[in-house]
Each structure stands twice: as structure tokens, then as C-alpha cells.
Amino acid sequence: MKLRGRILDVACLNRFTRVVTTISKLTKVCVLRLTPDNLFFVLSGKVANGGIGMWCELSQANVFDEYQMEGVSSEDNEICLEVTPENLSRALKTVQSAKAVKVKLTKKHCPCLTIAAELPTMSSTSRVVTHDVPVDIVPRRLWHEFKEPSMPDFHVSVYLPPLKTMKNVVDRMKNLSNFLVMEANLIGEMNLKIETDLVSVTTHFKDLGNPPWGDDASQDGGPSHSREPEAMVQARVDIRKLQQFLMGQQVNPSKAMCNIVHERVVHLILLHEDVSLQYFIPAVA
Amino acid sequence: MDCVVTGGNVKVLAKAIHSLSRIGDELYVEPQEDGLALRSVNSSRSAYACFLFAPLFFSRYTIPSGHTFRCKIAIKSVQAVFRSLATLEKTVEKCHIELDEQKNHLTFTLHCKHGLMKTHNLSFQDSESLQAVFDKDSYANVFRSHPRLLVDTVVHFPPSLEEVTVSVSDERMWVRNHVEEEADQSKAMLTELCLASDEFDHFAVQAHNSVTFCLKELRGLLVFAESTGLPISMYFDEPGSPIVLSVTDSVLEGNFVLATLSDDHNHRKNNTKRLVDKLKCTLPPPPPDDFMNDDIDAYLIAMDTSIAPGPSATCLSTPPVADSICSKQSAAANHRTRLHSEEEEEEEEEEYETADSGRPPNKKFCSLFFGSVLSPSSQMTTQPVTSQEVLASDSEDDVQ
Numbered sequence: 001m002k003l004r005g006r007i008l009d010v011a012c013l014n015r016f017t018r019v020v021t022t023i024s025k026l027t028k029v030c031v032l033r034l035t036p037d038n039l040f041f042v043l044s045g046k047v048a049n050g051g052i053g054m055w056c057e058l059s060q061a062n063v064f065d066e067y068q069m070e071g072v073s074s075e076d077n078e079i080c081l082e083v084t085p086e087n088l089s090r091a092l093k094t095v096q097s098a099k100a101v102k103v104k105l106t107k108k109h110c111p112c113l114t115i116a117a118e119l120p121t122m123s124s125t126s127r128v129v130t131h132d133v134p135v136d137i138v139p140r141r142l143w144h145e146f147k148e149p150s151m152p153d154f155h156v157s158v159y160l161p162p163l164k165t166m167k168n169v170v171d172r173m174k175n176l177s178n179f180l181v182m183e184a185n186l187i188g189e190m191n192l193k194i195e196t197d198l199v200s201v202t203t204h205f206k207d208l209g210n211p212p213w214g215d216d217a218s219q220d221g222g223p224s225h226s227r228e229p230e231a232m233v234q235a236r237v238d239i240r241k242l243q244q245f246l247m248g249q250q251v252n253p254s255k256a257m258c259n260i261v262h263e264r265v266v267h268l269i270l271l272h273e274d275v276s277l278q279y280f281i282p283a284v285a
Numbered sequence: 286m287d288c289v290v291t292g293g294n295v296k297v298l299a300k301a302i303h304s305l306s307r308i309g310d311e312l313y314v315e316p317q318e319d320g321l322a323l324r325s326v327n328s329s330r331s332a333y334a335c336f337l338f339a340p341l342f343f344s345r346y347t348i349p350s351g352h353t354f355r356c357k358i359a360i361k362s363v364q365a366v367f368r369s370l371a372t373l374e375k376t377v378e379k380c381h382i383e384l385d386e387q388k389n390h391l392t393f394t395l396h397c398k399h400g401l402m403k404t405h406n407l408s409f410q411d412s413e414s415l416q417a418v419f420d421k422d423s424y425a426n427v428f429r430s431h432p433r434l435l436v437d438t439v440v441h442f443p444p445s446l447e448e449v450t451v452s453v454s455d456e457r458m459w460v461r462n463h464v465e466e467e468a469d470q471s472k473a474m475l476t477e478l479c480l481a482s483d484e485f486d487h488f489a490v491q492a493h494n495s496v497t498f499c500l501k502e503l504r505g506l507l508v509f510a511e512s513t514g515l516p517i518s519m520y521f522d523e524p525g526s527p528i529v530l531s532v533t534d535s536v537l538e539g540n541f542v543l544a545t546l547s548d549d550h551n552h553r554k555n556n557t558k559r560l561v562d563k564l565k566c567t568l569p570p571p572p573p574d575d576f577m578n579d580d581i582d583a584y585l586i587a588m589d590t591s592i593a594p595g596p597s598a599t600c601l602s603t604p605p606v607a608d609s610i611c612s613k614q615s616a617a618a619n620h621r622t623r624l625h626s627e628e629e630e631e632e633e634e635e636e637y638e639t640a641d642s643g644r645p646p647n648k649k650f651c652s653l654f655f656g657s658v659l660s661p662s663s664q665m666t667t668q669p670v671t672s673q674e675v676l677a678s679d680s681e682d683d684v685q
Contacts, residue, residue: 087474094441108475119437125481129441132475 001072001079001137003034003105003113005064013101016063017092018250019056019275024085025248026054026279031138031146032113034069034079037061041085042146051282052241055149058275064103072140079105080138080146083113091115091131099126110134149280152267154259155233157213158184160268161205163256166192167246169203174239176201179284182242182266183234184258186210191232194239211257233262235283242266245279253277286316286354286384289345295380295395299367300509301336301539305360307505308334308541312360313415314391316348320537324415325360331544332502333417342536344379354384356409358391366393366405376401417542421520421529426453426494428519429487432510432532435517438478439507442500448546451521451528452495456482463497463546486516496521497546498528506530506541524548 007013023030023041033040038059045053060067071077095101098117106114113133118126138146160166169192173180177194184190188208194201245268253270260266261283268279290298301323305312309325309332316322320339326332340346348354367373373395381394385406395403438460442449448463461477482488510517510532521528525547532539 084472084474090443091474091476112475121481121484123481123483125483127478127480127484129476129478131441132477134472134474 001105002068002070003079003103004066004068005060005103006066007063007101007103008065008099010096012063012065013092013098014096015251015273015275016058017089017096019058020085020092021089022248022250022277023054023056024089025250026244027052027085029082029084030054032081032083032135033146034060034081035071036069036077039063040146040148044145045149045280045282046145050238050241051280053149053278053280055278056276057148062274076140076143080140080143081105081111081113082136082138083133087131087133088113088115091133094131095119095129105135106132108132111137149278152259152261152265152280154267155262156184156186157211157257157259158188158190159209159211160256160258161190161208163246163249163253167243167249170239170243170246173201173203174243178239179236180239180242181234181236182258182260183232184208184260185232186229189230189232190258211255233260235260235263235266235281236285237266237281237283241281245281251275286349286382287345287347288316288321288343288382289379290342290382291344291379293374294342295367295377296370296373297342297513297537298338298380299370299373300512301338301537302360302363302367303370304505304509304539305334305336306364308332308502310360311357311412312363313355313357313412314409315353315355315414317353318348321346326415327502332499333415333542334502334506334540335417335542336537336539339536339538349384349386354386355412355414356391357412357415358407358409362405362407363393366395366403366407419527419529419540419542421531421540424520424522424526424529425491426519426521427487427489428458428485429516430485430519432507432515432517434480434484436507436511438480439500439504441476441478447499447501448497449500450495450497452493453490454493455490458482458485458488487518492523494521494523496524496526496528498543502543503530503541506532506539509539521545 007016020041027043031040031042031044033042038057040058041054041056043052043054045051060069069077069079071079092101092115095115095117098119100118102114102116104114104116106112108114111134113135115131115133117129119129121127170180173192173194176199177196179194181193181195182190183193188206188210190205190208192203192205249270251270251272253272255269255271257269258266259269263283265283266281268281270277270279302312305323305325309327311325313324313326314321315324317337320337320342322335322337324333324335326334376397377395378398379396381392381396383392383394384390385392388406389408390406391409393405393407395405397403442462448465450459450461450463452459452461458480459477460480462475464473464475506517513532513534515532515534518531518533519528520531524545527542527544530541530543
């Protein structure tokens with residue numbers, strides 16, 4: 001297994017750092033998968049994670065100027081590491097001004113992802129800073145747990161309102177209740193509702209638009225074929241999980257969507273240039 | 286005591302107090318002939334800081350005649366007087382510090398614009414003298430740099446990081462975080478930064494040593510130095526002997542003295558919370574009994590560095606004291622010197638060599654000792670650390 005990459009472009013470094021920082025706000029530990037073309041940050045939707053699933057994909061070429069990767073074997077040409085994204089984020093944040101950043105898989109006291117950078121200084125010699133981020137190698141037999149999640153059979157898909165607005169709303173709702181109901185319909189309307197013994201609050205969003213998934217999509221498919229466009233599809237989720245998702249966003253997405261499977265799962269998708277982030281929040285009774 | 290600070294110096298005084306607050310909870314105030322000394326020490330006695338403001342810093346400086354006056358005040362109270370630095374700069378014209386011995390008050394009066402006066406009466410407690418003996422000029426390694434260099438170095442380490450290790454060779458300085466032995470080695474992130482000698486204004490290495498000390502307490506000095514733009518001088522010797530960082534200008538001198546880990550291969554003792562050695566000042570041999578009693582006038586140490594013996598010498602000269610402080614462990618400590626050599630290639634691989642040399646046991650805990658009263662239990666030395674780990678050189682070997 002071998003990994004050596006160099007990041008020379010400041011904008012790429014910056015973007016990569018922001019992606020990693022977003023991931024670090026969503027989960028403490030995740031799996032980093034490296035293939036010849038892509039990087040994936042994966043959190044499998046296990047009960048241990050509270051059922052939260054996350055899948056973040058970015059193309060390696062938009063991060064590294066040089067990239068050499070040799071996987072576990074030639075058939076399984078990828079590397080799978082368990083990493084604490086916060087460490088990675090911290091390391092990357094301190095080297096933003098570097099002329100060049102090297103990322104290497106090394107074996108120090110344990111397997112590490114080493115971030116080494118040359119920082120500009122007033123003197124002739126550069127300052128070199130090295131961060132060794134410890135990682136755990138994920139054995140091949142567990143790789144199946146970190147495959148790309150399949151698109152759920154959603155009932156409704158809708159574009160999200162501006163994330164900042166959503167965050168403000170959810171932040172205030174969190175003070176009143178632990179659970180929030182997200183509902184949306186096929187005419188671009190979405191509601192965020194909370195209900196307690198004393199009070200119920202609903203925030204209505206209109207004219208959001210529905211992403212055109214096309215005929216293949218399960219939207220309108222199945223028994224809900226005759227679903228009325230105004231009918232709301234809903235899922236009740238733990239408000240903290242939604243809040244965590246909204247809090248962590250460092251990048252303004254070019255597209256933000258939400259797919260809801262009635263009373264099963266909320267699937268959030270953010271797209272920004274070549275980076276895609278999918279986040280699954282399970283519904284609770 | 287009667288002092289007046291005017292203009293921009295009020296802000297300097299405030300900043301000094303804020304940086305002292307990063308060390309300990311109490312501010313020790315001692316007006317001396319050569320200036321006003323403000324000192325602080327942390328609870329485990331492993332960090333000490335002192336700012337000495339010369340009489341010229343003040344527009345008026347009178348000290349109590351006859352008796353020496355010393356007191357300590359809760360530092361939070363003093364910080365409250367100088368709370369907002371921005372406001373101080375804009376509105377305070379002068380600060381008058383006056384001692385009211387009858388009422389046990391130290392009065393801080395801020396004369397502000399538009400005739401506004403803010404008076405703070407702070408009660409103080411009489412205190413013993415808090416002075417550390419250290420002879421920074423005798424230390425083997427001396428450096429001086431603009432504070433920006435150190436601030437830029439420290440930014441690479443998380444704010445929660447406790448200890449860093451600084452190692453030097455003739456041309457370079459390495460700063461890396463120190464991971465405690467018990468902490469999960471495999472989970473700890475290691476950060477290392479390498480500075481070249483030409484980044485410093487002065488870089489004099491006589492001994493290729495590595496010292497480990499607590500970073501948190503240092504940040505107070507860095508903030509002070511950066512805002513005043515004064516260069517920071519760094520002095521250290523061998524592990525176990527404290528590291529001293531100072532800032533000086535014509536009217537003030539600030540010294541931050543931090544204990545460093547001493548090398549010891551023996552098993553660490555019970556208390557593992559703080560790995561740093563306590564700072565202790567040894568004295569010309571007192572009768573062992575007095576050591577334990579509560580007589581606050583028992584110890585007074587002259588701050589005169591020219592006559593203060595170097596730490597190791599005093600330790601050896603006071604065997605009864607040394608025995609009670611020093612660990613009961615008998616094995617000799619090994620002194621590890623880390624030599625760094627690098628090859629000039631793009632990969633920048635570093636090789637580490639270690640050399641062992643024997644050391645007499647007494648030297649382990651030779652450091653400074655304060656004259657202030659310490660209860661016997663707090664005298665117990667801190668746990669020595671087993672050998673510092675050597676980082677393996679980079680390798681692109683198969684990781685399996």
C-alpha cells in the first residue's frame with residue numbers, strides 16, 4: 001500500500017481543508033477511501049452511529065497536483081483508512097500558507113497519514129512542519145460496509161431552502177423539542193414542524209422546486225403513483241442530527257436537495273463543483 | 286507605596302497583568318528599589334513569571350520607606366481593573382496605585398477622560414516572598430527572536446496541548462508535541478516543526494539538548510511580547526533545568542520560568558497528572574526541621590543572579606533537603622542527547638541518534654526552589670518520565 005500526493009494549488013488546498021473541516025463537524029471518526037480517481041469520506045449507517053450515514057466524494061485531481069496510489073492489491077486497488085477527521089482538519093488548517101503540502105501514508109509508531117508542508121519564511125530556508133495523523137487500516141473483509149449507498153426509494157425530492165435560514169430555524173426549534181418533522185411535497189413546498197404538549201411550531205417554505213430526477217427515479221413510482229402533488233411526505237428525525245448537519249457546512253453548495261422516504265429516512269445531498277456530500281438521517285417513531 | 290503610570294504604559298501594565306493571569310491565580314506585588322515587581326506562580330509550582338517595571342516606567346514611583354512591603358492579591362480582581370484593553374487605550378489617562386496599609390487596601394485609581402475617575406480598592410494579603418533563583422546567563426543554549434516566530438510556531442499546536450519538546454542542534458530547532466506515556470500512543474497526533482537558525486536574531490547552541498515543558502503557560506508571554514513587539518529571548522540548559530523566556534526593554538523586564546521534564550528511566554510514581562518538574566529554589570542549608578514548618582519568614586532568597594549558585598550546585602550542597610525532595614528511586618538517570626542530522630534532499634528524512642551518558646542521581650530534581658511555604662506533600666516530586674520515544678524516520682514501506 002502506498003500513497004503519496006502533493007498539493008500545490010492554494011485554492012485546492014483551501015477547498016480540501018474546508019471539506020475535511022465539514023466532515024469533522026459531522027462525525028468524530030470516519031473511513032477515508034482512496035482510489036486512483038477519487039477520495040471518499042464514509043460513515044456507514046450503522047446503529048452505532050445512530051443510524052447516520054454519510055458519503056462524501058471528491059475527485060483526487062481537484063485536490064492533488066501529484067498523486068501516486070497503490071492499493072492493497074491490483075484487483076483491490078484502493079486504500080481504506082479509519083481516521084479522525086478533526087486531526088486531519090487541524091493539520092491542514094495550519095498549513096494554508098504553504099508553498100507545497102505533501103500527503104503520505106507512512107508507518108511511524110503506527111500507520112499515519114503524514115501531512116508535511118514547507119512554510120514560507122523570511123529567511124532562506126523554509127520552515128518545515130510535519131503532522132502525523134494516526135490512522136487505522138480497514139481490512140479488506142470490511143470494505144463492503146463502506147460501499148456507496150444506493151439511492152433510496154424516495155417519495156419526494158425537493159431543493160432545500162438556503163442552509164443558513166434552515167439552520168436559524170432549526171437552532172430555535174431545538175430549544176423547544178428534541179424531534180422535528182420534515183415534510184415536503186411535489187410542488188416545491190417544505191415544512192419543518194415541532195410539536196410538544198405546550199406548543200407546536202411550523203415553518204413553511206414555498207417555491208423551492210423539485211429536482212428533476214427523471215423517469216428512472218422512484219419519485220411517483222410504486223404504490224404512491226397516484227400521489228397528489230400537494231400531499232406531504234414526512235419523516236420525524238432527531239433534531240440534533242439535523243442541526244449537526246447544518247452547523248458543519250463550510251462550503252456554500254451550488255445545489256442542495258432533500259429526499260424523503262415517508263417515515264423512514266431523510267436523505268440530504270449537497271453538491272459543490274466536484275464535491276458531493278450525502279447525509280442520511282433515519283426517521284424515529 | 287505610591288506610583289503613577291501614565292499614557293501608553295497603562296496598557297503595557299494591563300497586558301503584563303493579563304499574561305501573569307495565565308500562570309497563577311494570585312498576583313504577588315513587591316515594590317522594590319529597582320522597580321515594581323509583579324509575580325505569579327502556578328499551583329504546582331512548575332511555572333513562574335515575573336515582570337519588573339523600573340522606576341522610569343512610572344511618572345511617579347515611591348516605595349514604602351523602612352520596611353519591605355509584599356502582598357498578594359487575587360489576580361482576577363486586578364484583571365477586573367484593567368478589563369478592556371481597548372477602552373484603556375482610549376479613555377484612561379493615568380493609573381494611580383496607592384497603598385493603604387491601615388485598611389489593607391491597594392487602591393487603583395484610573396483617571397479617565399472627561400474627569401471620570403474609577404477607583405478600585407483591592408484587599409491584599411500579606412505574603413511571603415516569591416522569588417525564583419535562576420541563572421539564565423549560565424545556560425548553555427540561548428536564542429532570541431521576534432515574537433512572531435514563536436507565535437507562528439505555536440499556532441501549529443492545538444490550544445489544549447499541554448507539553449512540547451524543543452530540541453536543538455547547531456543549525457536547527459525542532460518543536461514537537463510531547464505525548465504522555467500513558468496516553469494512547471497510537472491515537473495521538475504528532476506535530477513537528479523545524480526552525481532554521483537564521484530565522485532567529487540570535488542562535489547560540491552549546492549543548493544539543495531536548496527540553497520538554499508546558500506550552501499553555503507560555504502563551505501568556507507570547508501574547509504580551511507580540512503586542513509590544515519586544516523580542517523574546519529563550520534560555521535553556523539540560524532537561525530538568527528550567528527554561529527561561531524573557532522580554533526586555535529599557536523600562537521593563539519580564540521573565541517566564543517553566544520547569545522541564547527531567548530525564549529518568551525509572552518507573553514513574555503515583556501522581557501522573559503533571560509531568561513537569563516542580564520549580565524549587567534551594568537555599569544555603571537550612572536545618573531540616575524548618576523546611577517543614579509554616580514559618581513564613583523562614584526563607585528569603587536574594588534575586589541577585591551573580592551570586593546565586595547554579596541549580597545543580599545548590600542541590601548537591603544540601604543533601605538533607607535534596608533527599609526529602611528527590612525521588613527515593615535509586616537508579617541513575619540516563620541523559621539522552623538527541624542529535625539530529627539531515628540530508629539535503631527533497632524528502633527531508635531525519636535520522637536520530639541517541640547517546641547515553643550517566644548522571645548522578647542528585648541531579649534529577651535539581652531545579653529552582655521557592656522560598657514560599659510548601660506543604661510536604663506538594664514537595665513530592667513529579668513522576669519522571671521514561672525514555673522519550675524516538676520517532677521512526679519516514680518510510681514508504683508497505684503498511685500492512
